[in-house]
Amino acid sequence: MKALLLYPRFPQSFWSYDRAMKMAGLKAVIPPLGILTVAALLPKDWEIRFYDRNVSLETESDWEWCEIVILSAMLVQKPDFQALIQNAVRLGKKVAVGGPYPTSVPQDALAAGADHLILDEGEMTVPQFLEALAQGESGGIYRSIDKPDVTTSPMPRFDLLQINAYFMMAIQFSRGCPFNCEFCDIITLYGRKPRTKEPRQALAELQALYDLGWRGSLFIVDDNFIGNQRNVKRFLRELIPWVKQHNYPFTFMTEASVNLAEDDELLELMAEARFYAVFLGIETPDQDSLHLTKKIQNTRNSLIDACRKINQAGLLIYAGFILGFDGERVGAGERIQVFVEQTGIPQPMLGILQALPNTALWNRLQKEQRLIEGIGITETGDQNTLMNFCPTRPIAEIAKEYVEGFWMLYEPSDYLRRCFQQCLSISVQNSWQQTMKLPLDKGLRVFIQLIWHQGLRHREIRGQFWRQLWIILQRKPQVLNMYLGLCxxxxxxxxxRILARERITQQLGYDPLTAILLPEQAPVLARS
Structure with a gap:
């Protein structure tokens, strides 16, 4: 079988880093592990061509060559995902799809013309798909309520990547999360029992990336890296001698629940293994909202103290925040801004709450008849989409707080000040320790670009840029790469932030910061 594996393009979004990637001479932030794992599950005698369309595009000859097109996508990739299915149908090619988006909303893929829906986790459903092909079936939907033992999961086909086109490489150690946050679809997709690979598996993946020549930062993409603390400690204890033996070729970041701050041993192991950053789902400093959405792990201790402790362990903090929880009080956006100011978190991901398909939130709102069809995350999949349900306070109020908050949080001088504060607040254990690694051969280009854009061209911040850079060099040169990466x-x-404001303005029918109506556009807020 000749298979063309395609990963759809992302629209400009919070994590796409479009302008930054262009300045660094890169194409995308991280590679798509899901479809690379599917590639490893396909028969060895298949011919495979793979394109991450965020890096390079397939050609007409690729379409002519292939017998089947295989796609994987997340919700945010919907436009390109559907266009690819439709193009394959037009050319008479069979189409197989999988990933979080088709798994959550299979009807969209069917409506677009997909033949085979390989849903849930590929280790369970790719064999079903292959069996159907062997029996000559022209289509089918393959599902499994069982979760695979990831210790048997194959190594992703890293050899298919153009690795020097990415800002970071990636591996996955675990799937699933033990918590029960109402709005989260991770437990719907992967379950509440965290399943981990064996340490030797993860080290073999790191070795493969090392052998391919990667030197730089690496994202462990687990939705909660510390969901199974026993096994993650086993992994870290074997990772530490591996990175030391290989002369510290990678530095790591990951995602974790905020109870990371409660485990001193885990923090120490992560720092020793050269973890430089962690993404925390903080969501809101409002305790009543955290209780309502069942994010109980964030209510046990002070969130500010937790952030400070994680910084003291040597980890930069990225964090997610959400507006629009039921019962939320006026001023939630301002309280998030105050929290960010107190903690110095450089890149807060501020979003408007969406009810994701099949989550506990979705099911509750469906019973309460509060879901609204035709808008929401299944339409655009980004954080700056108006809510797809009727909230308990006016949508216009939430939208205004979102735009004001995002606009202020990413005002250039305030942003650079937080980057500076966070880098200085991070403890560095050794004078030679690297906190972040820029991709091989990209560091000098990044530095030159920053000198031009922030040190010379941008008048409002150029004095601040030079002053802060000098202090970093004098006081803590180990965090220089981290600081430059944040810049x-x-x-x-x-x-x-301009695009986010424009998107909300288009949906509201007026600019929430100026209250100026858009010409010839009816507001969508009549329902509220």
């Missing part, structure tokens, strides 16, 4: 990604956010 670089700031270029993306200064553009993205």
């Amino acid at each position: 670089l990604t700031g270029e993306h956010f200064w553009e993205y």
Whole structure:
């Protein structure tokens, strides 16, 4: 079988870092592990061509060559995903699809013309798909309520990547999360029992990336890296001698629940293994909202103290925040801004709550008849989409707080100040320790670009840029790469805040910051 594996393009979004990637001479932030794992599950005698369309595009000859097109996508990739299915149908090619988006909303893929829906986790359903093909079936939907033992999961086909086109490489150690947050679809997709690979498996994947020549930062993409603390400690204890033996070729970041701050041993192991950053789902400083959405792990201790402790362990904090929880009080956006100011978190991901398909929130709102069809995350999949349900306070109020908050959080001088504060607040254990690694051969280009754009061209911040850079060099040169990386990604956010404001304005029918109506556009807020 000749299979063309395609990963759809992302629209400009919070994590796309478009301008920053262009300045660094890169194409995308991280590679798509899901479809690379599917590639490893396909028969060895299949011919495979793979394109991450965020890096390079397939050609007409690729379409002519293939017998089947295989796609994987997340919700945010909907436009390109559907266009690819439709193009394959037009050319008479069979189409197989999988990933979080088709798994959550299979009817969209069927409506677009997909033949085979390989849903849930591929280790369970790719064999079903292959069996159907062997029996000559022209289509089918393959599902499994059972979760695979990821210790038997194959190594992703890293060899298919153009690795030097990415800002970071990626591996996965675990799937699933033990918590029960109402709005989260991770437990719907992967369950509440965290399943981990064996340490030797993860080290073999790291070795493969090392052998391919990767030197730089690496994202462990687990939705909650510390969901199974026993096994993650086993992994870290074997990772530490591996990175030391290989002369520290990678530095790591991951995602974790905020109870990371409660485990001193885990923090120490992560720092020793060269973890430099962690993404925390903080969501809101409002305790009543955290209780209502069942994010109980965030209510046990002070969130500010937790952030400070994680910084003291040597980890940069990225964090997610959400507006629009039921019962939310006026001023939630301002309280998030105050929290970010107190903790110095450089890149807060501020979003408007969406009811994701099949989550506990979705099911509750469906019973309460509060879901609204035709808008929401299944339409655009980004954080700046108006809610797809009727909230308990006016949508216009939530939208205004979102735009005001995002606009202020990413005001250039405030952003750079937080980057500076966070880098200085991070404890570095050794004078030679690297906190972040820029991709091989990209560091000098990034530095030159920043000198031009922030040190010379951008008048409002150039004095601040030079002053802060000098202090970093004098006081804590180990965090220089981290600081420069944050400065670089700031270029993306200064553009993205304008796009976020425009998107909300288009949906509201007026600019929430100025209350100026758009010409010839009826507001969508009549329902509220």
